Amino acid sequence: MSAANDPHLEVKDLTMAYGDFLIQKDLTFNINHGDIFIIMGGSGCGKSTLLRHLVGLKTPAKGTISYHGVSFWDAPEDEQAKLMQKIGILYQSGALWSSMTLAENVAIPLERYTPLSRKEIDEVVSLKMALVGLAGFENYYPSEISGGMRKRAGLARAMALDPDILFFDEPSAGLDPISAKLLDDLILELRDSLGSTVVVVTHELASIFAIGSNSVFLDPETKTMIAGGDPNDLLNNCPDPKVQAFLRRGIEASHP
């Protein structure tokens, strides 16, 4: 599925920092159409911060992030708004708006960006809810459902506008192994059926190997990327001991 010369998202010389505090520097990688791109690395290495940069929530200290060749941070505001409509994000906690029902949560982006009638919006909402396996829960509030269901509802909202590219921030965090596996399957299914590009921030090895087709590995000590590519290739061919230790759950590292 992944076409090597068809970059959807290009990151070039990206440096991320909070004020004077450097998070990561010199990140350069491409995310191709149809990729399931994994952003991995140990806790605190800046994975989620990278995601916040990619989706336009945080301005880079240096470098460019381009969607289809259009540099996000150099684009005028209305262009940025258009780009952001093509992005869907599932936040770590689901980030559903707690004062609204699940259906209202999913409907909001549709009300904002589409000329659809109320009835059509309701139909789209019901479709998205069914796709994530939450048919019948339209009128529940986020506080009334479980964490796994909240994530799936968040996914329904992220998919509301049929985005070209879907971002997942630690999708399996806090889920039991079965729910996590189901979510992985759902991600694969969505990629294959919708043809979206998927970017996943995770450190779940099972997910990384099961769904990842490309990746970048961030290192908290040198504060930059030390590897990239298909995670299965990295497992077999990457010589870097940190990458090996990570992908093999530290087995090589703690018992050299």
Add this chain to the structure above:
Amino acid sequence: MDDRSQAVAFLSEFAKQAGATRVTVRDGGIEAWDSALLTFLRSLGAITRERGETLDLSGLPEGARRLLTLADAVPERKGARRTASTKSWLTRVGERSLKGFEDFGSSIHFLGELTQAFVAMLRGKAKYRKSDLFAIIQECGPEALPIISLISLLVGMILAFLGAVQLRMFGAEIFIADGVAVGMVRVMGPLMTAIIMAGRTGAAFAARLGTMQVNEEVDALQTMGFSPMEFLVLPRALALILMMPLLTIYANIVGILGGAIIGILMLDLTPAQYYLQTIGAINLQAVLSGLMNASVFGVLVAISGCMQGIRCGRSASAVGEATTAAVVNAIVYIVVANAIIAVIQTVTGF
């Protein structure tokens, strides 16, 4: 010095005197041990290492040896240790001052953004949910009535009591009605309502928006192209600005009623007397000036609550700090604004 460090000092001194190069610890058949043993051995280990002596722990229970090995397994990360804050007094004053300027700048920025949102609303371009606006109006209007009733009634009664003691000496009890009416309408009505709303609604705004910040709900809004200012802050500010004058009118009436209760029950005034005296004491100008105060206070409570909420950090303690700051700032703003308005009114005679 406690027992343990005394023991360490004694042992190391003893080893030094004896010219030993090797210190051996044996357990002497102990059956139970806890962290006290481990901390003792770690201190001993540090000293022997420093002197280049060898510490032989092979005579210890296996569990203790393994835990000590585990504690030393991951070397301390270089540069990670942080000494407890030793910043000088001057540095701290400087940092606080810089932070103060920064906060002031960000408040001005917030005000600017809010004004833009209001302009967008007037032009019909602001994106917020009408249903949210009505829910917030319900929350900070009608639902505040019980507490406003209680406080205003008591404030009215207190004003009457205070006046009664003084005025009775002159046989001028009837003027209680004037005192209560003017006091409530011009000052106490708007002020008490504003303080109640700061504690009740300002805090709720800060906590609500702060929690939304922690839950990434604000991020989700932004990435979907909604301005948090229009979607979250605007309806809250609007609701409070609309509700504050109405709540104040209500507080005035209840306060005057409280005064009347004292006047009628304790000072033997008749209801008609009290009513006529009250009507004579207040005029439209007094009421309007009170309501103007109320509107200003509404804006201040809304701004400080929403600003703290939106600027909240991403932790539970940050939400607590935001809520505290929202209430404290709102009350300070209200009192300062009240003083400024009082001066302006005195000078202009309004």
